[in-house]
Amino acid sequence: MTTLSDFSATAIDGREVDLSAYAGQVVLVVNTASQCGFTPQYEGLQKLYADYADQGFTVLGFPCNQFQQQEPGDDASIASFCDRSFGVTFPMFSKIDVNGDGTHPLYRWLKSEKGGVLGEKIKWNFTKFLVGKVGTVVGRYAPTTKPEKIAGDIAKALKA
DSSP: OOOGGGOEEEBTTSOEEEGGGGTTSEEEEEEEOSSSTTTTHHHHHHHHHHHHGGGTEEEEEEEOOTTTTOOOSOHHHHHHHHHHHHOOOSOBBOOOBOSSTTBOHHHHHHHHHSOBTTBTSOOSTTOEEEEOTTSOEEEEEOTTSOGGGGHHHHHHHHHO
16 A cells, blocks of 8 residues: 655755655645745644644645746745745645646655545645545645644544
């Protein structure tokens, strides 16, 4: 069975990160963008991270420029924006594709585990996937779902 631990990704600072580092944790994986109507969700994501990190929860942010070029900057400018505008301290990764031929393997797997309104396609920025402690996808949330609405599911996954 494939789990989150089977993947790696490039951190926003250029380091390669083996996602097995998050084994045993509850993880919220989100494709993000700095110039999107949903960008203020960074604040809610950071609050979830702050509220639950000490219980074994993390958020992994994956910038993506595939939706109306709403993430045009390079990794350094994205990291600076997230820090300056929202005080983001959860792990951020290098910009990736979440749809099409260049889809990052992590997102290929996430979409195959939990389809959405558009089947296996990601509809927009700030689509969220909740991964449970054993590394399997337990939930998928629309871009319009505010982070605070996921708190109950996170708490339940942390108790599982």
